[in-house]
Every structure is written in C-alpha cells, then in structure tokens.
Amino acid sequence: MLTYTLRRLLWMVPTLLGITILIFCVIRLTPGDPAALMVSDVSTGGVGDASGVEAAMEKFRERWGLDRPLHEQYLVWLWNFLRLDFGDEMMRPGVSITSVLWQRLGVTIPLTLVSVLLSYLLALPLGILSAVKQGTLVDKVSTGFLFILYSLPTFWAGLMLILVFGASGFDWLPIMGLHDKDAAQMPTGEYLWDMFLHALLPVATLTYGGLAYLSRQMRVGMLEIVRQDFIRTARAKGLPEKVVVFKHALRNSLIPVITVFAQILPVLIGGSVIVESVFSIPGMGLYAYEGLLKRDYNVVMATTTFSALLTMAGFLLSDILYALVDPRISYD
Amino acid sequence: MIDRKLLAFTFVASALLLLPALCVEEPAPQPVLAGAPAVATPLVGQEPVGEEDGPTWDLERLRKAGVEAVDLQGAHPLEPDRYHPDGDREVRPAMGGRVIQHIPSQPGNLNRAIENSALTTWMLYEMHAALVERDFETWVYEPVVASAYDMEDTVILEGGRSPGNGNILFGKVTEAGDSYVVESGSSRNEIETTRVPKGDVESVEFGTVFTFHLRDGVKWHDGHAFDAHDAYFSWEIYGNPAVDCDKVRAQFKEIVNAEVLDDRTIRYFYRQQYMDAVSTFGTNFFLMPRHLYDLHDPDHPRHDAAATEEQRAAEINDNPHNTDFVGLGPYRLKEWKRDDYIEAVRFEDFFWKDPAKAGYMDVLRWKYISNDDTAFEGLINGEVDIFGRIKTEDYFGEKTQTDVFNKDFYKAYTYTATYQYTGWNIHRTKLKDKRVRQALAHSFDSQGWVDSKYFGLAWPITGPTFFMTPNYDHSIPVRAYDADIAEELLAEAGWYDRDGNGIVDKDGEDLVIEILIPQGNKASESTVQKIQEGFSRVGVRVEMQPLEWASFLERIYNRDFDGCNLATVLQGGVETDPKLGWHSEEGAFDKRSSNHSGLRDEKVDAIVDEIRRTIDPADRAPLWRKLQAELYDLQPYLFMNSPPRKFAFNKKLRGVKLYVFAPGFLLRDMYYEEGTPGTRSLPAEFSRSGSDR
Secondary structure (H helix, E strand, O other), X not given: OHHHHHHHHHHHHHHHHHHHHHHHHHHHHOOOOHHHHHHOEHHHXXXXXXXXXXXXXXXXXXXXXXXXXXXXXXXXXXXXXXXXXXXXXXXXXXXXXXXXHHHHHHHHHHHHHHHHHHHHHHHHHHHHHHHXXXXXXXXXXXXXXHHHHHHOOHHHHHHHHHHHHOOOOOOOOOOOOOOOOOHHHOOHHHHHHHHHHHHHHHHHHHHXXXXXXXXXXXXXXXXXXXXXXXXXXHHHOOOOHHHHHHHHHHHHHHHHHHHHHHHHHHHHHHHHHHHHHHOOOOOHHHHHHHHHHOOOHHHHHHHHHHHHHHHHHHHHHHHHHHHHHOOOOOOO | OOOHHHHHHHHHHHHHHHHHHHOXXXXXXOOOOOOOOOOOOOOEOOOOOOOOOOOOOOHHHHHHOOOOEEEOOEEOOOOOOOOOOOOOOOOOEEEOOEEEEEEOOOOOOOXXXXXXXXXXXXHHHHHOOOOEEEOOOXXXXXXXXXXXXXXXXXXXXXXXXXXXXXXXXXXXXXXXXXEEEEEOOOOOOOOOOEEEEHHHEEEEEEXXXXXXXXXXXXXXXXXXXXXXXXXXXXXXXXXOOOOOOHHHXXXXXXXXXXXXXXXXEEEEXXXXXXXXXXXXXXXXXXXXXXXXXXXXXXXXXOOOOOOOHHHHHHHHHOOHHHOXXXXXXXXXXXXXXXXXXXXXXXXXXXXXXOHHHHOOOOEEEEEEOOOHHHHHHHHHOXXXXXXXXXXXXXXXXXXXXXXXXXXXXXXEEEEOOEEEEEEEOXXXXXXXXXXXXXXXXXXXXXXXXXXXXXXXXOEEOOOOOOOOOOOOOOOOOOOOOOHHHHHHHHXXXXXXXXXXXXXXXXXXXXXXXXXXXXXXXXXXHHHHHHHHHHHHOOOOEEEEEEEOHHHHHHHHHOOOOOXXXXXXXXXXXXXXXXXXXXXXXXXXXXXXXXXOOOOXXXXXXXXXXXXXXXXXXXXXXXXXXXXXXXXXXXXXXXXXXXXXXXXXEEOOOEOOOOOOXXXXXXXXXXXXXXXXXXXXXXXXXXXXXXXXX
C-alpha cells in the first residue's frame, strides 16, 4: 500500500505539470486583456475617458512580464510556484496571493468540510432507508424529495433561502457573510453563536445537492448488494435484519459512495462560487471566479493549481479508502 | 424502467416548489416619476438664459424630473431629504452613529495618483481633501486645504518659454492698445506694473499661474503637519516616468513648473490656458504625504537622499500607505478588511470642526457585496443603509413596494452626468458614411424606449454634454423614428436591397452590424434588442455579441467592432475634456483611446481646441452646444439617454442631499435625528435644525 501511495504521489508531479501547462495556455488564449481591464473603470461600468491608456497598458504588461514569450512566462511562473510563491495580484499590486489564499481557504474549507460531513451523515441513512424500504411510500417520498433537491439550481435555492429566512420573509436568520457587522465587539460565545447562525443558510445551500446525489448513490449501491447471494445466505441463516443490513450489506455498498468522495471535494469548492456570491462570503470559489473575470492570470493560476491538487488528492484518498473498505482490493 | 408515478410526483412537486418564483409578477407600470415628491417644487429663480444662441431648456421636462432650480451653472436639487417620506418634518441632527454604503466592487488602493477608479474617488471625498474642491451645490470650486488662491496670466515673450520657465512675465494681463499691461494679481507676486509691446510677445495665456495660500494647522491623519512641500511633491511625481500614473499624467504635464514660496504658499505654472486648469487642482490633484512617500524627505522612515528616480517611483507605486491610507479629510481610514469592507472614523484634528463640513457620523463604512440581489437583501436585512444600484424595473416594481421595504427604507433618484450610447466604429467601411449613421439614428425609437424601458425616467439625449447644464442644447431634437427618412438616407449612401433578401446591401455585402454588449448586462441586452427591432424595419440586420468585460474592452481598444453599447460617466462631473473622446489625434486606428469611434473631423477638432482653451465656463457653454450640433450631424454615436442613479436609503438617515455628481450624495451630509441611540447632541456652537443647514 505504501509503495502504491508513493507511486501515485510521484505520478501526481507530471500530472500537475501537465495541468498547469494546460491552464496556463488556456487562460492566455482566452480573449480579454488584463491590461485593458486595468485601464478601465469597472465600478462605473464605463470605458471612461482617459489619456495615457497605451502607456499605462504597456507598463502593466512590462511589470507582469506579459510582453515576454509565453514559454518564458510559464517558466517564471513555475519557478515561483516551486518556491511556493504565487506572487501578487495583478489588479491589486502589493496584495500577496498566498496570504489571500490562506485567508480564503480559512473561510471555504470549514464550510466545505461541514457540508461534506453533513451530506454523508444525512445521505447514508437516507439511502439505506430508501433501499431497505424499496417500493414503499417512504422510498417514493424520499426519492421524489431528493430528486427535487438535486434538480434545484444552487443560485435559485440560495436566493429562496434568503427570501424565506431573511428579513423579507420570517426574519429568522442572517443572510450575508459569516459575521454580523458588529461581530468585532462581541464576546467569544456570542461571536461563535453569531457565526453559527450566519453559516446555516450557506451550509444548507452547499449541502442539499450533494446530499441528494450521495443518498441516491447509497441507495443504488445498497440495492445492488442486497440482491447478492451472500445477503440471501445471511438472511437464510436467520440473522437479524439489522445485522444483515448494517454488517453485511452496508460495508460493501459503501464502495460507490467512496468513489463519489473524490468527485465531491473539488465540486464543493467549485460550487462554492455561487454560494459565496449569493451569500457574499469571501471564500476561495469567489476568489477564483473574480480572478478569472479580471483576467488576473496570477490568481487564476494559483486557484486552479490548488483545485487540481485537491482533485488529485481526492482521487488518491478514494483509492486508499477502497482498499480499506473492500478487502478484495489490494494495491500490493 | 422509469417509474411513471414517481416521475409524475416529482414533476408536480417541482412545479409546486418553483411556483413562488414563477409567480413573481412583471412589475406593473407606475406613473412616471413615482419616486418624486407628490407636489413638484416649482422652478425657482432664473428662467433660461436669454442670449440668442443660449440654451433652450425644456422647463416642463425639467420640472417633471424634479429639478428645482436652473441657473447658469446648471440645474440642481438642493433640498435635503427631498424624497424622504417624512422629509418635511424638521429634524435636529445628532452627532455620531455609523452609515454603511454598499459598494459593488473594491478599489485596488486609495492612492488616486495611481488608482483612478470612481470608487476611490468617492471614498476620498470623505477621507481626503484637496487644494480646491467643487461645491456640489453651487458647482463652484472653493478653496479647502488652501485658504485662498490667486489666478494670474502668463505673457510668453518672443522666443518662447525657455527651459526652467524663463522668458515669461506673469500677473494680471490686460490689453492696452499695442501693448499688454502686466500687474500683480497676487499678494505674493511683488512686481511693478509693466507694459510690454505686443510685438515682443509670443502669446498670452490667461488663467495659467495659480498661487495657493495654504490653510494653517492642516494635519495628515498620522498627525504630521501638511505643508507646501507636500503639495510640490504631489505634482513632482507626474514628471517621474516610472510612477504608475500614466492615465492622468498628461493632465499634470500641462503644469510646467511649481515653486514653493514658503511652507504655506505654493505656485504652479500652466503651459497654456486650459479649461480644466482649476479643476485639475481639485480631487484629481492627489495630495500625498511626502514624509511617507518621498525617499528624499528627511522625515521618511527610510530616508535616502541618493535614491534614484526609479527607487522613488517604486516607493510610490508599492507604498503600503496606498492601502493603509493617510490623508487630510474629515474621516481617517480605520480598517480595510479586504473583500469585506472599508471603514473610516472621524478624524478629530480635521481643520474644519463644523459638522456641516466635517460630517456628523462617527463611522463610515463601505461594504463590498458583489451580487446586487444579495446587496438589496442586505439592505432589507440591515446590513447596509444605502444601496445605489436599483434597476428601473425594481424602482417601479414590487421589490421596492413591499411593506418590509417601506417600513425602513425609501427610494430616490438623481441625474448624474452619465449617458448611454451605442458607438459606431467609423473605421469600418460600412459605417464610414455619416448618412448611414444618421439613418441608424432614425431607425431607433429613442423616446419610445425611454418610455417603455425607463418608465419615462431617463432623458433622451442628442449629444455628449450633460443635459442639466447650459452646455446642452435642448433645441436639437432627438432624430425622428422614421423608417422613410432612414431608408432614404441609406439609399443616398448606396445601401438598398438589391437581392431581395430583406437586408440592404452594397458592393455585394449585406449591411449586418455586430453590436458588442457587456455580458450579463440586462439593460444593454434589452437595448440592443430594441435596436434590432428598429433597424430590421429598414433592412439592417443587427447581431448582438455579449462579451465578458475583459474581452469586450480588448475588442474596443483594438477597434475590432462595428458597434458597442456602453454607458459613459463624464469624469469631470458635468464636463470633461472633449479631446479624449472626439479629437482626431485620439481617433487614429492604432490609437487606443476614448475616441473609440475613431472620429476624425477638422471642424470638430477646431471646436474641441477652442473649448479646451476657454477658461470661463459661461464662455464654453455655446462652444459645447456647437460641438453637440456637429456630433449630432456626424453621429459617431447613437446617443441614447441619460438615466438617473436610483437609490434606496435607510429612513433613519437624514440630511441626504442628492447631487448631479457621482455617486449622487455625500456621506458627510448625513446624520441621525437627535435622540437616536448611539448618538449624542451636536456641540452647542453648531446646534441647528436640519432646515438651517
């Protein structure tokens, strides 16, 4: 297992290199000139009247090395990356991307982790219940409900939650950010409670889609397993149903759900673009999205490289988990 | 096998869940100007200027737009709390409290020399002060950091101005027969009155020497004293090519010399007379604390008398105080929580103590929320007090008519110098002929569009000047929406439907126009759809091309477009240097400039040059109107309309005045009513009622 893990880790190096080359080329081939953006005034939505545009654009390109050949630009980026230096934001010189990344991850990762945890905690029992009670009203209602949840667009669901639970509706929950505007003055206990309340709606929005998907996966996996001979044998042996389901069926049916784990991690990061935008949470997803809109190549490279790493880590993790849950799988 | 029952159940359940969204009604049309007070205040004071070629204001329309006063400077609503439902009640202002304004994007930094975003400017209105500043009510530039200033003229003697600003005389210049008389126009210009024969004079440049007498006791936010050396350094940086101030450098390069006369007096010399000479010393002239930015300053923490120009520039470009701002204004930066908010608190050592000038609030906060829907909900939820991006359909629609909204908020609008247009790329052969562009103008129902899309609230325009100033000629009519005229003009230009495919053609090419719009901009999208509808009547096909902002700009700057739908904000407030937008020098194909139409017209150039040399705004007005008439004829843009800015304010905020300058209000005007929790009474010497202000 250790050899396998090490081999996989080594393979990640050329894979990551390939991904960064691809992203680097794609972002630079994408129409849109960051220098032109820099001289415009986005806040007014106008091109604005300005002289010295050409000089300003030229200086911008020179400063960020955009006037150099593409391969040189990539090598410079790679060298900096190897030194774990993502550089400064192009549109906000002096703002270190690494520091912003850490700050943003500090927001996104807790939200994502709570959401993933909740998704699994709720999805597994729901999926099991649905499978065990296949064809009953419970199964149909839960299937229908989860199907609807899965179909709801995230931005719509987020806005609906805001309208229902915010001041426009019941006025039960805060709808924006992760802290109250006066949070800095709050004692610790109140501060944490305030954060908990603020996180409820974003976490709910992040969770419901994954929950629906996971529980369906769980149901399918479970149904497949309960039809197997060894389950019939277990039942024939007169084992109690609980033992059949939770001891014999559950472990085997977890395999497809674990496969999904690898996909869910990056999807949750990507999905947070919408959630973070709707709830005005300065997280990683919004950072990547805004960087892309501003054609801030440095930000785009940093965030996408991070996402690529996360995806690869997710795949590796799920492969390792396979072996742990299924004794038939061995990498040695 | 699909379970049909399950499918049916799912469908019904989905429909039920989606029902609330589907049931949102289209906003019901409201009476025009529903947000205006029930009784329009009659126009007071002056009628339109009666000179022969003077402006002919459409008074009826101005009244409808809620304009109270019209004078030579323009038209401006001045009454505080004009749209507040309880605005007639007299309110005693309190000191203290906090106001939170929503901002849709974030400035890169607050050093206006290198960051020229509108947001930076708006924040600096509260956190910084300039030598002179425009009074938003009277539109006149008043001394602020300077206590007074003198304006004199330059006589450039035969042989021209020499390096080092020699071979000139300056003072108040008058003509006396075949001579010029030069006499002192400033207490610090101790010259004898001199007569100079005209033959010895190369040129006289009026209003080109400015002597500023700086106010005593002015301090930077860090407590350091402000003096004339700061003002000198703030000009000097524009001469350093390594400083990232290229966008505004040209404006300051016109100031050819500066002299520190003493710690409290500084003099600047302009190369030639220039329309924006005074306004350049306004907010544009970003005063910088030399002790924090200039490596040559002995007080700088890393003082280095031998620092090169590159090192000095780097110190400015990458200075931590570009974000950790130190200014001169009534509010000082307290916290910049990146991607969240910027907060400023009262600066106790500000030179003015009267809250009417120094502000009533203790705390100003600009809250960043990128999503407008969320920001509006943030307003309803008390996260922000001011939201300035209400869409027209929401302004007149259900969103701002709910009980929840009306309980705590009210809406208002004001016209700022903004207009929407569709610019044509004249470098394109098919759009070169002005008759084609005129025909396109006749194919768009401008008034109909304003009535249907903006509920009559936007103002159809025919030129680039601000319609609430005498620079705008209201007698120039919007081109009639008339397919016959359009077809005639197109035919004259050689465009008619030869092959019977319903599209006019010439030299084998159909007249198909691609119009770029910023992606996601619903207003642009619907405007171009309206254009499509109108143009199709005369056989012109329009292809709408939504592009995200970065790609959009790239194509504009590369002149790779037929048409582009945009809005522009006159950066100078009510007028802006016309050279950038309309002069031939800026219109060459390979020139990336604001003249993205690529207009090159000698007559326009001559008018533009004259406007730029005319220093009296009253004298400029007829020239602006002349320019408007020329552009009306040439139609480089399809000038569309000037929409108002629409706001929602928390009702607790009082003293709100709406101006014609973006963003349309000043935070320092606002206060809470006396007795509001978290506030205190005004100091006795400033005690007054709101109506006394």
